Amino acid sequence: MITQSHCYCFSVIMTIYFSLLFHTLASPTQKFCRHDQKDALLKFRGEFLIDASNPSPWNKSSDCCLWEGVKCDDKSGQVISLDLSYTSLNSSLKTNSSLFRLSYLRHLNLNGCNLQGEIPSSLGNLSRLTLLDLASNQLIGEIPASIGNLKRLRYLNLGANTLIGKIPASVGILDELRDLILAANELTGNIPDSLGNLSSLLYLRLSANHLVGEVPASIGNLKELRAMSLGQNSLSGNLPISFANLTKLNHFSLRSNNFTSMLPSYMSGFHKLEHFDVGGNSFLGSFPKSLFTIPSLQTVYLEENQFTGSIEFENTSLSSPKLEILYLAHNNFDGPVPKSISKFLNLRELHLSHNNVTGPIPRSISKLVNLDYLDLSNNMLEGKIPGFLWRLTTMTLSHNSFSSFEKSSQESLIQALDLNSNSFGGPFPHWICKLKGLSFLDLSNNLFNGSIPPCLRNLTDSLTELILRNNSFNGVLPDIFANATELRSFDVSRNKLEGKFPKSLINCKLLQLVNVESNRIKDKFPSWLGSLPSLHVLSLRSNEFYGPLYHRHKSIGFQSLRVIDISHNDFTGTLPPHYFSNWHGMTTLTEEDDRYMADIVNDFIFYRNSMGMVNKGVEMSFERIRQDFRAIDFSGNRIYGKIPESIGSLKELRLLNLSDNAFTSDIPRFLANLTKLETLDLSRNKLSGQIPQDLDKLTFMSYMNFSHNLLQGPVPRGTQFQRQKCSSFLDNHGLFGLEDICGETHVLNPTTSQQHEELSESEEQMFNWVAAAVACGPGVFCGLVIGHFFTSHYQEWFTEKFGRRKVRVTTRAR
Template identity: 85%
Template structure:
């Protein structure tokens, strides 16, 4: 049972009991007892009230008529108090007036914003049959005194922050039918005393920190219908007694550390509907007997260590009600069995991340209710059969499919993921007919030719178009006039040329735009700055040119978080206010980032990716970190000073301005970027000293100041001293590199001449330099290989002069 399902089920039970409680008495038939009235009023006065949060009761009326209060029809004593979702906003006191209501049978304070600990005094309300304190902010341990409530049938303490162990005294509640302690911070083992609860129908301990094995005594719970132990740290084997729980209809052991095999014969669980053991380390072969249970509807076996072929029992009595089957992330091999067609009610089939081979069997066409198919990350091959186009979601990525079978039937496909296969030839124009398509990923294939203009037929519904890493050529068509829902567009690593499509200005929902590594030749599309949701922009490695801003237009880019315009031909200076409107690089938003994890539909998730130079190495960011903020302007012809407004981008993690023509001192305001992890200013014309203030950049793991005109001492901060020597090379007057680069032998005066051969010390020095250059991650500018060392007030230069000869010169400091 998943956590959400658990609480839905519990809520239904709570509502049922609440309705039942209010039928126990007819409060209009009697008057409220004064002592009961006084106790109620004193209890409600224990909680703060004001104009925005008034008391829930009218003191001028009979207390048995108050909302949530039920009195016995003869004795007029309060037997039920249901204040669920009333904003009490305080602690439940140990001497609360509540405990004077000694005839209470039902106490429901669910969702009241209660705080503090559960008072042990609750154990004195000995007539309680229902106690619900769920969805509050309660802390501390569960009091063992609750074990005194021998009449209790329903106990719900879920969704709090309770700590400590489950008290063994809970095992004294031998009439208990519902025990819900999920979503707390409980630790320790499941007490074996829970095996005494022979009447229990539901056991929910999920989302805690419980450890150890499931106690064998759990097999005593012969009446149990629902067991949820997921999201704990339980381990070991399932007890043999687990097979005794034949009345179970709902089982969740998800997200634990179980390492055993499942029971060899599971057909005895003849009432089972929902079975979830996903995200464990269960072993063994495919559990054939599980799929003979007639009532079975949902099975989660994903993310385990199951192995061998997927085989069903050779019988016509396979689970006829099965709707969802999750087998992903295991070690299953062999073909998809033809017998899978017997699950006529199957709606979702998940087989991704296994070693399944062969082709898609024709028998799947009999699954008329199938709407979601995930066969990604296997070793399937051949042709995609036409009958699959009636599905709504199909992901077949990371296989060896090479062709399509076109269907004349109506297509219902909404999400199509075919990335990383062996498809080739021209772009498949039949895709233009998929009118309801919202997600399309054809990346990492061998498609060639042009992108057809007919794709504009889809842009009304498309949210994601991913064509990355093919061999597409020709002009990138201007087809986005009606693409108002488009959130992600990626055509990187193709051979597209021409102008940048200006109709992208209509894509008001656009969050991710990547045209990296094409041949697009145009000016900087400054008008993209008006897109309200644009988070990621990559124009890297194209032929863009000209300045980076328009003097008469607003800079915009208020939502930009990652920008890579490196390796183009941009030029000009940047005004001091250039970055002043880049607001999402100044603070992190509170809401979740959709562009980092786009939900295409309720079942298929896609993460945008891109490549950047991070820490001196070109890296692929398959999953862009949610707090990642980056600027890469490297490899252009931008000159002048670094704009002062960049110092306001407090959330910046990566800044790469290398291989440009920036001048002046390295500005001290870069020290304001306290979250920087990567800083590359290499291959420019910076002069002056490296600011000591950069010591404040305590998160920086990579810096590069090489190939500039810097002088003075290298700062002594830890982050500087742990850089490689190559990060400071070719700065003629830098010194203080001894601890970073190592000591270099003092030169012999005769080496000021031009020797025919190298001395031993010179040979040693050159080998050291060559090794540093080969190993170092920095970018080398031009064809000169060099490094500056300072030792004993000398600066050493080496430069290649042809052949294997070196000219070594010495200059006094």
């Protein structure tokens, strides 16, 4: 029976209950920070160099469980999570750090904190950790074996540091691990077998290290694995048979290793695979047809291997309907472009360059309505370019044998068009003038003739690269660049163009390269180009330019210039002492030099400038100029007077050619300031006096030529001088000390050896150099450079604007 007292007690209880409930709803949950935890956090923060401009937001008087980056257990008040990612700690983790007093920590995230030094073994004391992220710091040393103490760990990320040594076998103890990320370090040795114990692992990323040996068979135990990235190591051998067990993989990468085996024949078993990348190895065998039966497949990278035979796809309805990107470039595939490629209706990018593919472009490609990017360059294709391709945005068909164009009935969307090195002839294709969105145009190395049409003016507001080199274009070079504010490269070299140099280029403030060499342009030196802030390379070589290089009251800027070749013209006059004072691009190296000559920065085009060279009469081209290359070639003109003193300030200069002019007076001693100089030619001038002994200090020097001057006195005895040919000192009757260079007979009997010397000099003149060491070490003469040194093959470019993937830059002689 319920009494009145019972009712009263019940009423009191309910009042207290609702009061507590109201208080709970009206105020946030209280997390009472333990004093020892607060003390440990504050001492840990005090172990680092705090940026005075960015003080710690932790307030000593407040509850530490409410501090930014700190989370506590609601009941115990113990700190269970510490996330200081991207906080500049600027110091190392100490062995006795107060951090290790936070023994209840489950999550520790110090990603991007500028941590330095080694990972202390005492980190293994935090045995309750389930997440540990120390990525993107400057950690060094080995991964401590004590990492195996963290047996509850599910996420481990030590990537993007400078860790060395082997991956400790103790990592294999962490049987709850789901993510293991050790990428982008300096780790060595084999992949430990013990990783096969991580049966719960979903993501394994060991790329960009120095790992060697074979992939261990134990990897096949990781049956839950979703992603495996082992790229950019030195792994080799065969993929283990157990690899077939990884049927849940959706991402697999072995890019840039040393595999020389064949791909497994059971590829179709990876029925969830989306991304497959084995590019940059030496895999052998025929085209892996079974790979393309996987329904989930989206991207495939097989480029830069040794695959052979024809490209064939399984004649089955099980083909990969989701395939979007296919890279087959740089292999040994032959035969035609397969008609069956039309089954991949979602294909957006197709890369078949640098193979031996033959025949015409199949009309079945017209069914690929989503195709946007097509690269068939460097094959043996021929015939007409089909009209349906004009709906693409990026098309490179260079280095084939295409000879004509098929008209298109649809509006063109082309933004980047590379037809370089084919067999196109006749006049400039006027329909190109209607490609309103065109940004990249390369028609070089073809048989085009006639004039360059003024209608190109219609494109100049969008063009970034205009390359018409090595055709037979003639007539006046049109002055059409008033609106070309995006233009970065302009190359019309090796044609038959006449008239004036186009002054409207002054509007091209982004211009980096100008090359008009080997034409018939007749004009004064365009000193106004010096005002262009980004101009790096200028070649006026082998034209009919005339007059002085210097005009009083006209400042010579060229602040960004790296390479200038104005040789073989008719320039005259003297150069004042301060002539090179503002050429800062040859004085210091900047961060931009890491990008220059490798790609045109910002926006889009990735391409490679090259140098055409003649080595003893044999033409070569090197597809990449060394990034720190600096060169001046004023040879073959009529410049006279003293060599300007300001040239001694160009500390980064690698090549200097003032030959075949009329310079007088002594060879200036300030040339010894050019400590990185590798090539020096002062021949065929009227220089007198002695060769400065200070030039003996130029230890990078590989080639020098002082012949045909009025020099006298001793030849320096340094190694760099003694390695030169006798012809480098020819026709300086006052020079002596040539016995070791020319031989006793030549020195004592100059008349009887005259014929031999003339032959030697004739051989040297075949170089007609512009000499440069291309990717060489100190004192190594790597390429007498020779002839027309920058004919600029623009290849393997792409555009970030169009979402293109960068291809790895390689350097090869063509």
